Amino acid sequence: MTAQSSVVSAGVLPDFAVLGGGLCGRLVAWRLAGEGHRVALYERGGADGSASAAWVAAAMLAPLAEAAVAEPLIVELGAASLEAWPQIIAQLPESVFFQRNGTLVVWHHGDRAEASLFERRVRANAPAALLADGGLARVDGAALAAAEPALAGRFATGWLMPREGQLDNRQVLRALAAGLAERGVATHWNTAVDEDARPLARVTIDCRGLGAKPVLPSLRGIRGEVARVKAPGIGLTRPVRLLHPRYPIYLAPKEDDVYVVGATEIEGEDMSPVSVRSALELLSAAFAVHPGFGEARILELNTQCRPTLPDHRPSISWDGARTLVVNGLYRHGYMIAPEVSRAAADLAAALLTGRIADAEAFGALREASPWASMLHCPQPQPQAGLAPTVGA
Numbered sequence: 001m002t003a004q005s006s007v008v009s010a011g012v013l014p015d016f017a018v019l020g021g022g023l024c025g026r027l028v029a030w031r032l033a034g035e036g037h038r039v040a041l042y043e044r045g046g047a048d049g050s051a052s053a054a055w056v057a058a059a060m061l062a063p064l065a066e067a068a069v070a071e072p073l074i075v076e077l078g079a080a081s082l083e084a085w086p087q088i089i090a091q092l093p094e095s096v097f098f099q100r101n102g103t104l105v106v107w108h109h110g111d112r113a114e115a116s117l118f119e120r121r122v123r124a125n126a127p128a129a130l131l132a133d134g135g136l137a138r139v140d141g142a143a144l145a146a147a148e149p150a151l152a153g154r155f156a157t158g159w160l161m162p163r164e165g166q167l168d169n170r171q172v173l174r175a176l177a178a179g180l181a182e183r184g185v186a187t188h189w190n191t192a193v194d195e196d197a198r199p200l201a202r203v204t205i206d207c208r209g210l211g212a213k214p215v216l217p218s219l220r221g222i223r224g225e226v227a228r229v230k231a232p233g234i235g236l237t238r239p240v241r242l243l244h245p246r247y248p249i250y251l252a253p254k255e256d257d258v259y260v261v262g263a264t265e266i267e268g269e270d271m272s273p274v275s276v277r278s279a280l281e282l283l284s285a286a287f288a289v290h291p292g293f294g295e296a297r298i299l300e301l302n303t304q305c306r307p308t309l310p311d312h313r314p315s316i317s318w319d320g321a322r323t324l325v326v327n328g329l330y331r332h333g334y335m336i337a338p339e340v341s342r343a344a345a346d347l348a349a350a351l352l353t354g355r356i357a358d359a360e361a362f363g364a365l366r367e368a369s370p371w372a373s374m375l376h377c378p379q380p381q382p383q384a385g386l387a388p389t390v391g392a
């Protein structure tokens with residue numbers, strides 16, 4: 001059955017069709033259903049989310065640590081989303097491992113130049129509120145050992161960002177699937193949406209990640225490879241990032257001594273299995289952080305591609321008719337999805353009720369949004385016969 005025929009045969013036109021049930025699509029559908037709307041969701045993979053980038057991600061919620069590589073919009077979206085995650089999780093019908101125990105950044109002595117670069121970038125891109133009250137604290141010797149006993153004596157100095165978070169990506173995907181069922185969303189798992197047979201709905205929200213390339217030709221994938229290992233007895237208590245000029249890695253400890261070790265960042269949409277080189281780099285770097293990783297068991301080696309737009313920013317774009325496209329979450333999906341999905345759900349509801357009928361109305365809503373720079377709509381075309389105005 002095609003996506004279109006499944007809705008038509010049910011005889012009900014939903015308010016919203018959400019295309020893609022990875023991270024963003026699940027959150028958008030869950031929010032809209034929570035407001036009482038009739039929502040249908042179409043996902044080419046299964047309910048576990050294993051076809052999505054979200055399935056492979058480490059799900060670190062680290063706006064300050066990411067400020068070293070991300071611009072202020074992303075950092076601010078991340079800070080607001082970090083506050084929102086506990087409220088979302090509290091409303092889901094299944095439990096989700098969520099932790100707000102900070103991020104620790106360490107480096108080997110020979111790479112200390114990386115540490116000052118990291119600090120300069122973070123201070124340049126992060127809002128003052130995130131840095132205040134020990135938000136970015138230099139720890140050395142005893143303080144580092146007290147923060148992360150497993151690393152006592154292994155690193156002389158580190159940066160501790162005590163308010164950052166992380167969650168279990170697979171648990172949250174599962175809990176969101178249960179939340180969709182609880183809120184009465186018509187979920188169509190294992191149903192790929194075809195460009196020429198789109199499901200019928202009053203408003204469509206396209207959250208297909210890389211699968212949205214037919215409508216977003218500038219979208220590209222950035223390959224990421226991770227290892228999942230089980231390493232009893234090490235006991236890291238928070239994500240640890242190792243600064244390195246060639247092999248920067250992180251170790252994100254989940255429940256039951258499982259660690260996500262990641263991640264490579266390689267241009268291209270190559271979804272083939274993890275290369276030997278990448279596996280060696282990731283696992284050697286983990287071993288360099290703590291020799292206990294030498295005895296870890298490799299549970300999985302995974303590859304996925306991060307959906308990325310040319311400016312590396314998230315984008316919610318309106319086509320001028322009945323469709324929103326939400327994409328470009330790149331390496332920050334978990335970190336920013338609560339706010340991105342909230343903005344998308346608000347715009348979608350405004351489309352449904354007719355509050356957005358033209359570019360002017362969209363512009364007014366955009367101006368009122370704290371995230372105006374990620375909201376886009378078609379530019380009005382100059383009328384035939386009128387010379388374009390030359391800007392000052």
Ligand SMILES: Cc1cc2nc3c(=O)[nH]c(=O)nc-3n(C[C@H](O)[C@H](O)[C@H](O)COP(=O)(O)OP(=O)(O)OC[C@H]3O[C@@H](n4cnc5c(N)ncnc54)[C@H](O)[C@@H]3O)c2cc1C
Binds near residue numbers: 023056058208330
């Ligand atoms: C290795 C790696 C590590 C990461 N680590 C982190 C991290 O620590 N913190 C963080 O914040 N982010 C991280 N991310 C980024 C995060 O995973 C992504 O930003 C996020 O998953 C993007 O969400 P999305 O919903 O847009 O896309 P996806 O999660 O990829 O979901 C898109 C969904 O659309 C479906 N789809 C595609 N085409 C169709 C179609 N035609 N019909 C129906 N369904 C379709 C797909 O099957 C998929 O389920 C990481 C990503 C990778 C790859």
